[in-house]
Amino acid sequence: MAIKPIILSDKEFLNHEELHYPFEERGLQFGDGVYEVIRVYDGNYYLMEEHIDRLFRSVEAIKITMPYSKEELKGLLQQLLEKNQVDLDAKVYLQITRGSAARDHAFPVDVKPNFYAYAQEFSRNLPAMWNGGSVMSHPDHRWDWCYIKSLNLLPNVLAKQEAKENGCMEAILHKDGVVTEGSSSNAYLVRDGKVYTHPAKKNILHGCVRMRVEQFCDDLGIPFVEEAFRVDDIQHADEMFITSSTTEVTPVTHFDGKKITTGSPGEVTRKLQYAYEKDAGIPTAKSLFESAEKQNA
Template sequence: MSVYPIMLSQTKFTHRDNLNYPFEERALQFGDGVYEVVRIYNGTYYLINEHIDRLFRSAEAVKIKLPFTKEELSNLLNNLLLKNSVSNDAKLYLQVSRGSAPRNHIFPNNIEANVYGYIEDQARNVAGLQDGVKTITERDIRWEYCFVKSLNLLPNVLAKQTANEQGAYDAILHKDGIVTECSSANVYMIKDGTVYTYPTTKRILHGCVRMRIEKFVQDLTIPLNEDGFSVEDIALADEMFLTSSTSEVLPIVTVDDTQIGNGQPGPITRKLQNAYEEDANIVTKKIEQTN
């Protein structure tokens, strides 16, 4: 697959080897921007409208004016799929910064946002989905506006690196002993048939897959408790899993040195995995039929 990123603010396609990134760019100097990662299955976006909606919410929260409407962005992203001849499993990375201007903490006047996106191959994590993964726990040291999908990811990067150094897939973050989410995913615990997760506040990212989980549990009549759970509760969990656009519904079988349940992905996690896969297939078919 050829890789043709797009400079959306200029509405043109440029091969990545020919990219010239601005020197005084606020994304580089301040992390002053927002982003999205969108899953692609068989050459078709999954949950694309949800991701576009969240991008607009994030941009509004940090006062970035986007240079397109939702419909215009959707059309550009569909053209990007065609330009790259995408027909396999992949992912889109889409980033918006406030723009380029002499370095100053104060917002520049009359500045246009810098926007770019690119697509790269992303195979499904079949082994992890089947067998489950190990995680660790880490203190949540992030800022209070985690609902904004911003470029300020250093605390997430540090937590993810610590997990990697310990042979784990991700780090489960907690504030004052209460689990919030993972470094790059939402996280859930299952006890006595009920799914527990942190409430939808500004302290966590409102995941697009998380929103689908809310629908899946309702369709499957599985109780959902959004009052959260503690690090101490993990030792009593029957099942655990995490969700994100690239991780899907990923079972957690070990946290630190604690085995979750019997050390195998549990029945409710399996039901939610199946619901996710069915939903992704249904969505892609519907989109293909309307294009």
């Protein structure tokens, strides 16, 4: 997952070795900033409009003045791919903070925001997408405004690490037993042909792929129910899956060490997976996974 050498910093394109910020930087000291991760397939952005819209909502929520228009930022991000000759699968990370200033909790006056973006090679996790994976429950210790994609991710990091240490691909967060989302994903339960997920309120991230999944469900005639479910409901689920820009639509086969139904990806999850792949214009995980299996045989 090599990082490409050219970094977008403000409106300049620099070699990554040239990018430096003072140690008194608001993002570093306070987490006073927001970010986005945009998926790239074969050198093309996927859901860029949705990500840029969310970035602007986030900066508005924390009262940072965005130094670019949406169209200007899209143009700069396109140049970032071109200058790095990105023509394969990748992801672009972009971050904006309130800027560099003497450390003080109150906002500094007349300080320019710091912005940077970089591209990184990023392959699809085909084994997990095709075979599914295990997740575990974890208390949701985050703040109440998770709809802001802020840099304050310590609770997410600790939950994800605990999941990793327990052999799981994700931690499913809950408040008093009510599932909110994953540490870096949105979570869904399928029961009686219906897809259930937490309502898009301020206490969860309004995922760009989540919005697309709702559209896919509408197109496929699958009821999409914005209704929170509980940890205890998962043992009675027909299927479960998670989504994000890096996991796409990934089946969940085991929860807290127990199988979900047969312990295999379900039919509704597969339909949504195919819908995602068609929308993104990418090969199916099935075809790629089976091709890799033949080569390794």
